[in-house]
Amino acid sequence: MWLLAALSACTPTALLDPAALPPETPGVVLLATASTTLVTVGGTVVTEQYVDIDEPTDDRDGFRYQILDGAGEVIYERTTNGPMVVQAFLGYWSDAAGVDLLDNLPVLGRFPLHVPLLPEGREVRFQLRDETGAYREAGSYDLAYVEGDDMGTYDLVTGFETLHSSGPSSNRMDLVILGDGYTAEEQGLFAEHADRVAEALLAEPPYDTLAPFINIHRVDTPSAESGASFDGPTAGPRDTAFGSIFAVELINRLTGGNYNSVAVFQSKQWEVAQAASVVPWDTAIVLINTPKFGGMAVHVASATTGFDGFERTAIHEMGHSFGLLGDEYAYDACIQDPRLGLPVNITRDPQDPPWAHWIDDDVPLPTPSTSSWQGHVGAFSPAYNCGDLYRPRQNCTMRDSTRGFCPVCTEQIVRRTFRFADPVDGLSHGRMEGPVENVELEWSRDGEVFATSAPGERVRHGKRPFEVRATYVTDHVRVGLDDLTQVYRYAP
Ligand SMILES: [Zn+2]
Numbered sequence: 001m002w003l004l005a006a007l008s009a010c011t012p013t014a015l016l017d018p019a020a021l022p023p024e025t026p027g028v029v030l031l032a033t034a035s036t037t038l039v040t041v042g043g044t045v046v047t048e049q050y051v052d053i054d055e056p057t058d059d060r061d062g063f064r065y066q067i068l069d070g071a072g073e074v075i076y077e078r079t080t081n082g083p084m085v086v087q088a089f090l091g092y093w094s095d096a097a098g099v100d101l102l103d104n105l106p107v108l109g110r111f112p113l114h115v116p117l118l119p120e121g122r123e124v125r126f127q128l129r130d131e132t133g134a135y136r137e138a139g140s141y142d143l144a145y146v147e148g149d150d151m152g153t154y155d156l157v158t159g160f161e162t163l164h165s166s167g168p169s170s171n172r173m174d175l176v177i178l179g180d181g182y183t184a185e186e187q188g189l190f191a192e193h194a195d196r197v198a199e200a201l202l203a204e205p206p207y208d209t210l211a212p213f214i215n216i217h218r219v220d221t222p223s224a225e226s227g228a229s230f231d232g233p234t235a236g237p238r239d240t241a242f243g244s245i246f247a248v249e250l251i252n253r254l255t256g257g258n259y260n261s262v263a264v265f266q267s268k269q270w271e272v273a274q275a276a277s278v279v280p281w282d283t284a285i286v287l288i289n290t291p292k293f294g295g296m297a298v299h300v301a302s303a304t305t306g307f308d309g310f311e312r313t314a315i316h317e318m319g320h321s322f323g324l325l326g327d328e329y330a331y332d333a334c335i336q337d338p339r340l341g342l343p344v345n346i347t348r349d350p351q352d353p354p355w356a357h358w359i360d361d362d363v364p365l366p367t368p369s370t371s372s373w374q375g376h377v378g379a380f381s382p383a384y385n386c387g388d389l390y391r392p393r394q395n396c397t398m399r400d401s402t403r404g405f406c407p408v409c410t411e412q413i414v415r416r417t418f419r420f421a422d423p424v425d426g427l428s429h430g431r432m433e434g435p436v437e438n439v440e441l442e443w444s445r446d447g448e449v450f451a452t453s454a455p456g457e458r459v460r461h462g463k464r465p466f467e468v469r470a471t472y473v474t475d476h477v478r479v480g481l482d483d484l485t486q487v488y489r490y491a492p
Contacts, residue, residue, distance in 0.1 A: 003131045003389065003412070010110070013445075017287065018258075019427075021421050022051065023052065023053070023054060023171075023486055023488070024050050024052045024170050024171060025050065025051055025053055025117065025118060025420070026048075026050060026051075026116070026117050027043070027049040027050055027051035027114050027115055027116045027117055027118045028044055028046055028049060028114075028115055028117055029044065029045040029047075029049060029112050029113065029114055029115075029273050029277050030043075030112070030113040030114075030115055030124070030144050031043040031044065031045065031110070031112060031151060031247075031251065031270045031273060032083075032110070032111055032112070032113050032126075032140070032142065033106060033107075033109045033110050033111075034063070034083040034086070034087070034111060034126075034128070035102065035103075035106065035109055036087060036128070037128070037136075037138060038138050039063075039083070039126035039128065039138045039139045039412075040139055041124075041141040041149070042110075042146075042151075042270070042271070043150070043151035044146050044147075044149045044150050044151065045112075045150065045152065045273060045274050045277040046067040046146060046147060046150040047153060047277045047278065047280075048279075048280050048464070049114060049219050049277065049280050049281070050169055050170045050171075050280055051114050051115065051116035052171075052282075052419060052420050052421065052422065053078075053118075054419070054422075054486065055115050058079050058324075058341075059374065060079075060081065060324070060340065060341030060342065060343065060344075061079035061081035061084065061324075061340070061341070062077070062079075062081055062083070062085075062087075062128065062129045062337075062339045062341075063079060063080055063081065063082070063083040063116065063126070063127070063128055063129070064077060064079045064080075064086025064127045064129075064135055064320050065077065065078060065113065065124050065126050065127070066124070066127070067116065067118055067121040067123070067124055067125075067143075068122055068124075068125060069117070069120040069121065069122055069455065070120070070122050073123065073127075075118060075120055076116065076118060076121070077348070080113065081324060081340065082111050082298050082299035082321075083109070083111050083128070083451045084128070084337070084339050084340045086102075086108065086109065086111070086298050086299075086300050086341055086491045087102065087109075087337070087339070088335050088337035088339070088373065089263075089298070089335060090102045090108060091337065092333055092335045093247070093248070094249055096251065096255065096257065096259070097254060097255055098250050098255070101304040101491060107234070107267060108267070110270050111269055111298075111299045112269065112270065112272070112273030112276075112299060114186075114282070115143075115145070115296075115400065117146070117250055120362060121143055122142070122143055122144070123140050123141065123142055123143060124140060124141045124143060125137070125139075125140045126138045126140060126141075128339070129339045129340075130220055130339060130364050130451070131338045131339060132338075133338065133339075135223065137149055151270075151274065151352035152274065153274050153275065153277050153278045154218065154221060154241075154271050154274035154275040154278075156221040156222065156223075156241050156271075157219060157220065157221050157273065157275050158220045158221070158222060158276050159190075159219075159220045160217055160218060160219040160220060160278050160279055161217070161218050162215065162217050162218075162279070163177070163194065163195065163198045163216045163218055164198055164202060164211070164214065164215060164216040165216055165219065166211060166212045166213065166214060166435055167212070167213075167215070167217055167376050167425065167435055168425065169215060169262050169279075169280035170280075171421055171422055171425050172213055172214060172215045172420070172421050173210075173213055173282050173283070173417050173420035173421050173451065174214075174215045174216075174217065174220055174279065174280050174281045174282050174283075174420075174433045175201075175214060175215070175216045175217070175281070175282070175283055175284065175285070175287055175318075175322075175436060176216075176217050176218075176270060176276040176279060176281040176287070177194040177197060177198065177216065177217070177219070177284075177287060177363045178219050178221065178242065178275055178276060178284060178287070178300075179193070179194065179220070179221065179223075179241075179286070179287050179288075179289065180221075180223060180228065180240050180241050180242040180243075180244045180266065180286050180287070180288050181223050181225070181226055181227045181228050181238065181240045181241075181244060181288050181289040181290055182222065182223055182226070182289045183225065183226050184222040185220055186222075187220055187222055187291060189281070189289070190218075190220065190287065190289070191218065191220075193289075193310070194218040194287065195218075195304045196310075196311050197285065197287065197303075197310075197311050197314045197315075198216045198218075198261075200311035200312070200315060201216070201311075201315055202214070202216075202316070202317070204397075204404070204405075205314055205404060205405065205410065206405070206410045206413055206476050207228075207412050207413070208363055209474070209476075210413075210414065210417050212436045213417055213418075213435060213436075214417070214421075215291075217281070219275050219276060219278055219279065221241040221242070221275050221306070222241070223239070223240040223289075224239040224240070225238045225239045225240055226238075226289055226290075227240070227289065227290045228240065228244040228246060228264060228271040228288050228289075228290045228292070228294075228304070229243070229244065229245040229246065229250075230245060230246040230249040230250050230253070230476065231246055231249075231290040231291075231292040231304075231394075232292060241268075241271065241275070242266040242267075242268045242272050242275075242286060242466075243266055243268040243270055243271075244264055244266050244267075244286065244288045244290075244302065245263065245264065245265065245266075245267050245365070246261055246262075246263070246264050246292065246294060247261070247263055247264070247265065248261040248262075248263045249261040251420050257394070258358055259280035259333070260331060260332050260333075262294045262295060262296075262332075263294065263296045263332075264288060264292075264294035264295065264301070264302050264304060264310050264357070265296050265298055265302055266286055266302065269299055272286060272299075273299075274299055276300075283300070283301075283318070283321060283322045283420075284300040284301070284315065284321075285300060285301040285302070285303065285304060285314055285318055285321070286300055286301070286302045287304075287305050287310075287314065287489055288302060288303065288304045288305065288322065289304075289305055289306065290304050290305075290306050291304075291306030291307065292306065293305060293306075293307055293313075295316065295317045296317065296320075296435030297317045297318070297319075297321035298321070299321070300321055301317035301318045301320065301321040301322070302317060303316075303317050304440060305455075309401070309402065312397070312401035312402055313401050315397060315401065316397050316398065316401040319397055319398050319409060319413070320404070322413070322416060323409065323411060323412050323413045324343055324344070324381070324412070324416065325343050325345050325398050325409050325413075326342065326343030326345055326346040326384045327383070327384055327385060327399070328345065328346075328383050328384070328391035328392075328393075328396050328398040328399035328406075329382075329383075329398075329399045329400070330382040330383070330384075330385045330386065330387065330411055331347045331385065331387070332385045333385060334384070334385045334386035334473075336384075336386060342384070342389070343384070344408070344412050345383075345391060345392055345396075345406070345408045345409050345412065346383050346384045346388070346389050346390070346391060347379065347389065347390050348388065348389060350365050350366035350367075350379035350381070350390045351365050351366075351379075351394070353365075353379050353390060355377065355392050355407075355408040356413075357412075357478045357479050358377040358407045358408055358478065359376075359377050359378055359379075359390065360376065360377075363376050363377070363378040363379060364378070365379050366379045366380070366381060366390060367379050367380050367478045369381075369394055370405070372484075373394065373395040373402050374394055374395075375393070375394070376393070377392050377393050377406065377407055378392070378393070379391075379392070379452070380392070380394055392406050392407070392408040392409075393406035393407075393408070396408075396409055397409065399410065401419060407476070409448045409492075410476050411476055411477050411479075411480075414474060414476045414477050414484070415477060415480055415483040415484070418472060418483050418484050419483065422470070422486040423436075423439045423470040423471065423472040423484065423485070423486055424441070424445045424455055424470045424488075425484070426438055426488070427468070427488065427490060429458070430458045430459055430460065430461060431455070431456055431458050431459070432452075432453070432455050432459060432468055432470060432488075434455040434456075434470070435456060436472075437454055437455060437456075438472065438473045438474065439454065439455050439469050439470055439471065439472055439473065440452065440454070440470070440471045441453045441454065441455065441457075441459075441468055441469070442468070442469040442471075443459055443461060443466060443467070443468050444466065444467050444469070445462075445464060445465070445466040445467070450466075461490075463492050464492070465489070465490060465492070466489075466490055467487055467488065467489050467490070468487070468488045468490070469485060469487045470485065470486050470487075470488065471484055471485045471487075472477045472484040472485075
């Protein structure tokens with residue numbers, strides 16, 4: 001028998017020894033609450049979950065957690081952007097409404113967090129970025145309590161179905177599609193809507209070529225009432241599985257304001273996670289059964305389904321929650337928060353954008369929005385709802401949901417996928433087995449390469465320890481190729 005150990009090739013930090021970490025590990029979902037200074041854990045969901053632990057830290061995100069061993073050493077860290085996106089959004093609307101929304105409605109600070117259960121892990125430490133960009137300690141959780149704090153899955157779940165299966169969830173990006181505001185009688189409609197979103201996503205570049213690394217599940221949770229709270233001029237609160245609410249519509253009513261009110265999210269974030277956790281999941285989208293147009297993405301993506309083309313809105317919103325991409329349009333409030341960095345497809349500096357590797361030499365910077373530069377990557381204004389920010393192309397799914405993704409957003413989606421999946425599944429009888437052929441395998445021992453191969457080709461590797469470096473080959477990615485690489489270390 002071969003013992004699989006592994007070493008991560010992805011952006012190790014000085015604190016960590018990636019050679020000590022497996023490529024993916026069983027995990028648990030923590031049900032957490034963030035205020036502006038403190039993160040607490042209110043429960044857990046103990047089901048079959050996995051964390052691909054080579055995901056690198058990204059200081060854009062504003063929230064970080066670290067796993068500490070018994071000696072207090074950091075053995076793993078990861079960032080997510082959901083908690084700080086919520087705080088930036090609520091901070092803006094608190095100013096508009098003249099009331100501190102997070103203080104008054106702490107339930108809005110709830111979020112789910114996938115945490116790996118490493119054998120040496122003892123404690124999770126939470127950190128929130130402050131306005132200077134520094135991380136501040138914001139509490140911790142003792143992993144000894146994981147089992148005792150198990151709150152279970154959501155009792156409204158009546159079933160689930162896997163719509164697209166490409167392989168083991170331990171090495172796939174698992175998407176869960178949930179429904180809110182669909183009554184028991186409307187579950188057939190929800191199933192149809194979920195099918196349409198799954199089909200559209202898998203047909204959309206670059207997800208089409210990534211389909212062998214993606215699983216998609218539908219989880220059913222009938223709601224008592226149809227619709228979403230405040231989804232019409234006179235509509236009030238509705239009793240739905242996840243409490244989807246048009247929050248800005250409510251703020252308009254409270255303040256007499258007239259803000260664009262398409263923002264919709266779930267007031268029951270823990271229940272969303274508890275429902276999703278009936279299957280292994282990495283990312284989720286909630287489809288909301290209302291005729292009012294709406295979408296948003298914080299911890300999960302949300303899209304309403306009562307109009308033609310809602311599949312495109314779902315793909316756009318997943319661009320935020322899964323791709324960590326920013327809006328490339330300017331229709332809504334310009335919210336810039338120093339605690340959150342700008343997304344990879346947004347820049348303040350049109351002369352030297354982070355996507356310069358996609359810009360041809362003859363493209364002027366900033367780039368005029370004229371027909372001459374249609375289809376070119378450059379630096380176009382406005383973006384991110386702000387007049388002083390720039391986007392990569394005139395059109396992109398993140399600007400206009402009816403269009404395809406620009407090269408910059410495409411690159412990011414590919415890289416994000418490989419933070420939840422790795423290029424191959426592992427070694428079997430001298431062959432590295434994987435879901436696709438466009439993976440280059442380099443076999444080495446003591447730093448000397450002794451073979452190269454493709455997945456499925458047999459290599460005589462002998463009985464002494466060796467490594468295999470697997471790299472997914474794609475034209476979609478020009479920088480950050482380490483994200484597409486995994487190194488596997490084998491010992492007899
Ligand atoms: Zn884009």
